[in-house]
Amino acid sequence: xxxxxxxxxxxxxxxxxxxxxxxxxxxxxxxxxxxxxxxxxxxxxxxxxxxxxxxxxxxxxxxxxxxxxxxxxxxxxxxxxxxxxxxxxxxxxxxxxxxxxxxxxxxxxxxxxxxxxxxxxxxxxxxxxxxxxxxxxxxxxxxxxxxxxxxxxxxxxxxxxxxxxxxxxxxxxxxxxxxx
Amino acid sequence: xxxxxxxxxxxxxxxxxxxxxxxxxxxxxxxxxxxxxxxxxxxxxxxxxxxxxxxxxxxxxxxxxxxxxxxxxxxxxxxxxxxxxxxxxxxxxxxxxxxxxxxxxxxxxxxxxxxxxxxxxxxxxxxxxxxxxxxxxxxxxxxxxxxxxxxxxxxxxxxxxxxxxxxxxxxxxxxxxxxxxxxxxxxxxxxxxxxxxxxxxxxxxxxxxxxxxxxxxxxxxxxxxxxxxxxxxxxxxxxxxxxxxxxxxxxxxxxxxxxxxxxxxxxxxxxxxxxxxxxxxxxxxxxxxxxxxxxxxxxxxxxxxxxxxxxxxxxxxxxxxxxxxxxxxxxxxxxxxxxxxxxxxxxxxxxxxxxxxxxxxxxxxxxxxxxxxxxxxxxxxxxxxxxxxxxxxxxxxxxxxxxxxxxxxxxxxxxxxxxxxxxxxxxxxxxxxxxxxxxxxxxxxxxxxxxxxxxxxxxxxxxxxxxxxxxxxxxxxxxxxxxxxxxxxxxxxxxx
Numbered sequence: 192x193x194x195x196x197x198x199x200x201x202x203x204x205x206x207x208x209x210x211x212x213x214x215x216x217x218x219x220x221x222x223x224x225x226x227x228x229x230x231x232x233x234x235x236x237x238x239x240x241x242x243x244x245x246x247x248x249x250x251x252x253x254x255x256x257x258x259x260x261x262x263x264x265x266x267x268x269x270x271x272x273x274x275x276x277x278x279x280x281x282x283x284x285x286x287x288x289x290x291x292x293x294x295x296x297x298x299x300x301x302x303x304x305x306x307x308x309x310x311x312x313x314x315x316x317x318x319x320x321x322x323x324x325x326x327x328x329x330x331x332x333x334x335x336x337x338x339x340x341x342x343x344x345x346x347x348x349x350x351x352x353x354x355x356x357x358x359x360x361x362x363x364x365x366x367x368x369x370x371x
Numbered sequence: 372x373x374x375x376x377x378x379x380x381x382x383x384x385x386x387x388x389x390x391x392x393x394x395x396x397x398x399x400x401x402x403x404x405x406x407x408x409x410x411x412x413x414x415x416x417x418x419x420x421x422x423x424x425x426x427x428x429x430x431x432x433x434x435x436x437x438x439x440x441x442x443x444x445x446x447x448x449x450x451x452x453x454x455x456x457x458x459x460x461x462x463x464x465x466x467x468x469x470x471x472x473x474x475x476x477x478x479x480x481x482x483x484x485x486x487x488x489x490x491x492x493x494x495x496x497x498x499x500x501x502x503x504x505x506x507x508x509x510x511x512x513x514x515x516x517x518x519x520x521x522x523x524x525x526x527x528x529x530x531x532x533x534x535x536x537x538x539x540x541x542x543x544x545x546x547x548x549x550x551x552x553x554x555x556x557x558x559x560x561x562x563x564x565x566x567x568x569x570x571x572x573x574x575x576x577x578x579x580x581x582x583x584x585x586x587x588x589x590x591x592x593x594x595x596x597x598x599x600x601x602x603x604x605x606x607x608x609x610x611x612x613x614x615x616x617x618x619x620x621x622x623x624x625x626x627x628x629x630x631x632x633x634x635x636x637x638x639x640x641x642x643x644x645x646x647x648x649x650x651x652x653x654x655x656x657x658x659x660x661x662x663x664x665x666x667x668x669x670x671x672x673x674x675x676x677x678x679x680x681x682x683x684x685x686x687x688x689x690x691x692x693x694x695x696x697x698x699x700x701x702x703x704x705x706x707x708x709x710x711x712x713x714x715x716x717x718x719x720x721x722x723x724x725x726x727x728x729x730x731x732x733x734x735x736x737x738x739x740x741x742x743x744x745x746x747x748x749x750x751x752x753x754x755x756x757x758x759x760x761x762x763x764x765x766x767x768x769x770x771x772x773x774x775x776x777x778x779x780x781x782x783x784x785x786x787x788x789x790x791x792x793x794x795x796x797x798x799x800x801x802x803x804x805x806x807x808x809x810x811x812x813x814x815x816x817x818x819x820x821x822x823x824x825x826x827x828x829x830x831x832x833x834x835x836x837x838x839x840x841x842x843x844x845x846x847x848x849x850x851x852x853x854x855x856x857x858x859x860x861x862x863x864x865x866x867x
Binding site for chain 2: 281351360
C-alpha cells in the first residue's frame with residue numbers, strides 16, 4: 192500500500208512538472224517585446240487578435256500583426272476601457288494556415304482571436320534583424336465580428352448649425368468688403 | 372506701447388483667413404468619413420469645420436478691410452495660429468474616445484501639425500481610417516506650412532512677415548506667393564510619385580489589397596515627406612517587415628529633410644549646387660558621422676547577430692532621427708536598450724535635424740555648418756600671422772559672407788535649441804525619468820522628431836505633456852515668433 196501511494200505521488204509530481212511544458216503555456220506579447228532575447232529560438236504560443244492586413248507574399252507566406260492587449264478582446268469602438276497603446280508583434284505563417292481566416296481587425300472589425308504557436312525569432316539574421324513569430328500552428332479561439340460606432344447626433348447638429356452661421360457671417364463680410 | 376484695437380484687428384484679420392483655409396482643408400477628412408460611412412467621425416469633423424469656420428468668418432468680419440501687417444503682428448499671427456489650429460483640430464480626437472483627456476488630444480494635434488509624431492492615442496489599430504487620415508493630413512498641413520497655404524490662396528500686405536515667421540529662410544522664387552506655390556507644387560509632385568511607388572510596393576511586395584496599399588502609401592507619404600512620424604499602425608514602419616518597402620519610405624524621408632531651395636536646384640538646376648552647398652555637405656557629413664557612431668555603439672552592445680541586421684536597423688533609425696521623421700522599425704522598448712554610443716548617435720542625429728526651410732526640425736544643418744565654419748575661422752585667425760586675410764565666405768545657392776552678426780545669430784539659435792532640449796530633460800528628471808530616457812524624449816519633442824523610448828505615454832504627468840507640447844511648438848517655429856508673441860502679451864499687461 193505504501194509503495195502504491197509513493198508511486199501515485201511520484202506520478203502526480205511528474206505530471207505537475209511536465210504537464211504545462213507539453214501543453215505549451217501562452218506567453219504574453221508584452222514579454223516578447225520587453226525581454227525579447229530571453230525566448231529567442233523557443234517555441235511559444237501567443238494569444239491575441241489578428242489585426243491590420245493579411246500580406247500574402249510571393250514566397251508563400253502571410254505576414255500580419257497579432258495584438259495581445261485589452262482591445263484585442265474589446266476594442267474602444269466596442270466600449271472597451273482605455274488601457275494604453277496597442278501591444279502587438281509581427282507574425283509570419285505559411286499562407287495555407289491563413290486561407291479561411293476572418294478579415295483582420297480594424298475600425299469596423301474585431302479580428303479573429305487566435306492562439307499562434309511557433310518559433311520566436313529575435314533579430315533574425317536571415318531577415319535583416321527583424322523580430323517576429325514564425326507560426327507553425329494557428330488555432331482560432333474566437334471568430335472575428337463586426338463593430339459599429341454609430342453616429343453622434345449632438346456634434347452633428349452643432350456642427351451643421353456652426354457651418355451655417357460661419358457661411359452667413361462670411362457672406363455678410365463679403366458684402367461689407369465689396370461696399371468698401 | 373499697449374496694443375490698441377487696430378493691432379488686434381490686424382492680427383484677427385489674418386488669423387481669420389488662416390482659420391478659413393483650415394476649415395476648407397477639413398472638408399477632406401469629412402469627405403473621407405462620408406464616403407467610408409464613418410458617421411461618428413463625420414459628425415466630429417463637421418463640428419470642427421463649423422468651429423474653424425465661425426472663428427475665421429467672425430475674425431475677418433470684425434475687420435473687413437485688409438490690414439497692413441507689420442513684423443511684430445505677423446509673428447504674433449504665426450505663433451497664435453500654431454497654438455489655436457491644433458486646439459480646434461483636436462475636436463475629432465476628443466470625440467473619438469481614443470484619448471484619455473482633451474490634453475492628450477491636443478498633444479496629438481500639436482504633434483501632428485508640428486510634424487513631431489509623438490502620440491498618446493489609445494487603440495490606434497482600431498482607429499477610423501478618416502481619423503487616421505486627419506492625423507496624417509495635419510502633418511501635411513503643418514509640414515508644408517498652414518501659413519504658406521493661406522498665402523497661396525490670398526497674399527496680402529503681410530505675406531513676407533508671415534512667410535518668415537513660419538521658420539522659412541530665403542525665397543526660392545522672386546515673390547512670396549510664387550515661392551509658396553512652388554513649395555505646394557513640390558509637395559503635390561512627391562505625393563503623386565509616392566502614391567505610385569509606395570502603393571505599388573505595398574501591393575506587389577507586401578501582398579496587401581490594392582485599397583489598403585493606397586491607404587498605407589498615402590498615410591506614410593504624408594508622414595515621410597513632411598518628416599512627421601505618425602503611422603497608420605501601432606508598430607510604425609516595423610509593421611511592414613520589408614527592407615525594400617523601408618527603402619521606398621526612406622526616399623521620401625530624405626526628400627522631406629532637404630530644403631525647398633535644394634528641391635528647386637534639383638528640378639531646375641544648377642545641379643552642381645548639390646556638391647557646393649554648405650548645408651548639403653554638412654548634412655551628409657553629420658548623417659554619416661551619427662550613423663557610424665550608432666552602428667559602432669550597436670556593435671558594442673551585441674544586440675544584432677549579423678552585420679546586415681545591424682546595418683539595416685541602424686541606417687533606418689538614424690535616418691529617421693536625422694531627418695526628423697520619427698518612424699521606427701523597432702519597438703520603443705528596444706530603442707530604450709540602445710545605450711552608450713548608440714544612444715549618443717541617435718540623440719545627436721535628432722538634435723542636429725534636417726535642412727533649414729525644409730519640413731524637418733532640430734538645430735538645422737545650415738546653422739551647424741555655419742557654426743563650425745565660424746569656429747574654424749576663429750581658430751585660423753589665431754594661428755595665422757597677424758594681418759592675414761581669412762576668406763569668410765561660404766556657398767549657399769550663391770557666394771555669401773559669413774559676417775560676425777550672422778555667426779552670432781546662428782550660434783544664439785543653436786544655444787536656444789540646446790536650452791529647449793535641457794528644459795524637457797529637467798522636467799522629466801524631476802518626475803523620476805532616468806537621464807538617458809529623459810534626454811532622448813526631450814530632444815525628440817523639441818526637434819520635432821517623434822521617436823520614443825517609452826516616456827511619452829498617456830499615464831505621464833500632465834505637466835510633462837504640457838512641456839512637450841511647448842517644446843514641439845517652439846521647436847517648430849524656431850523661437851522668433853514665440854518671443855514676439857510673449858513680447859506682445861507682455862505689452863498688453865504692462866502697457867509698453
